[in-house]
Amino acid sequence: MSNIASLQPLGTLLAALLTIMVLSYLLGDNVLFRLAVHIFVGMAAGYAGSIAVHNVLIPRLITPVMTNGLAAFNSLLIVPWLLVLMLSLKAWRSTAGPGSLPVALMVGVGASLVVGGAVTGTLVPQTIAAMDSLDPRAVTPLTGETGLERMLNVVVLLAGTISTLVYFQFTARRDATGQATRSRLATWVAYVGRLFIALTFGVMYAGGLAAAMAVLAERVQFLLSLVYSFFGG
Template sequence: MDLSGIDLIGTIIAALLTVMVLSYLIGDNPLFRLSTYLFTGIAAGYAGTIAWHNILKPSLVDPLLAEGLPGILDGSLFSGVQGIWIIGAWVLIAMLLLKLSPSASRWGSLPMVILVGVGAGVVVGGAITGTLIPQSLSAVYSLNPSAVSTQTGETGIERMVNVTIMLVGTTCSLLYFQFTTRKSPTGIGSRPWILEHLATVGRVFIAITFGTMYAGALSATLIVLSERMDFLVKLIAEFLSAL
């Protein structure tokens, strides 16, 4: 471990932050809260810097600087589709800043709605194209043993078993979220018994999925913890050897 110059300062800061985060093991304390504030502030500052350099500055500021004051005054900058986008963006920014004033905060609701709507659209679109559609395609693979891809290394029987598990898991998991019931003479809604049993199978698949996700998150956390502990041990050994 090189402990010279700027690397020494960075290593000491990393060690202090690691100890501050690990101090949560003895309970909530000011050191842990300070570390979370630092990480949150750094993350927010990094995100803001990326947004400024990659989106705001090239799209809103650079066109104004390129045209200069004459181009802004004669209106040539604001002609066409690009001009409409620039004007609309600056208007939304100005409305968003009105959120700082309690008396005018209601005018800042429109840009907030647009931000939330666009964000939700991106998230939902990513979930559909990245998860739902691939999962649906995985559930309609052919059960024909001869349809095995040479890249998977499966045998014909393994192919049939894997595709069957995928099909049953997807179908039963979707049926678990089917809450339409038929009203009984007693006034209590109940699903047909076959749907109830299939939903139970879906519940098992969902439980396995959540368990796998939790195990993955836990193992990743343990890997990070072991790496940080190894870092501290090596750092202490380096300092002791230098004495």
């Protein structure tokens, strides 16, 4: 315990050094900033690799073989081992071909999980929430909105939802000249949806910028407190 406590000042100095290296980017791209970025990326990759080894490879592939020997190689274990061996062939250019199969499998499974998660975790809940927000009996006890205020919120919600969906509708009819054009109403509704999208991205950017400024202020305060602790007593 005492050894860990003795390393705490060293960790504080390293944190201050990395903070200064990252903030040096304010003066332009330089070696210190690139070194800090490489350190962060390397540590993140190493941490992800260690998690994969200790939480996936060892308990699911190595431990069964070490425990049960060759009897552990059933159909549920042979396929993962085969995919791992094929993926390891990507390390050499001459044998990289077979490794494309497990990469394609991982990308396909990952994409399907992302799409499924977006539908079941975002699209469907937001649709249900939008439908519930139109029911005054469900919303008024939660927000206290009544009368004109509630009506305006419902109108804005419906206008934003419908216009945004119309903006992402890329089907159109062909006119007499053979060109695919939208109707004037659909064009104006899509323009309103574009405004809602721009407003949403602006709010998201402002939120991200505010969070970044909060982190910057915290790091500057950390450096000032460290300097004061060393030189101010």
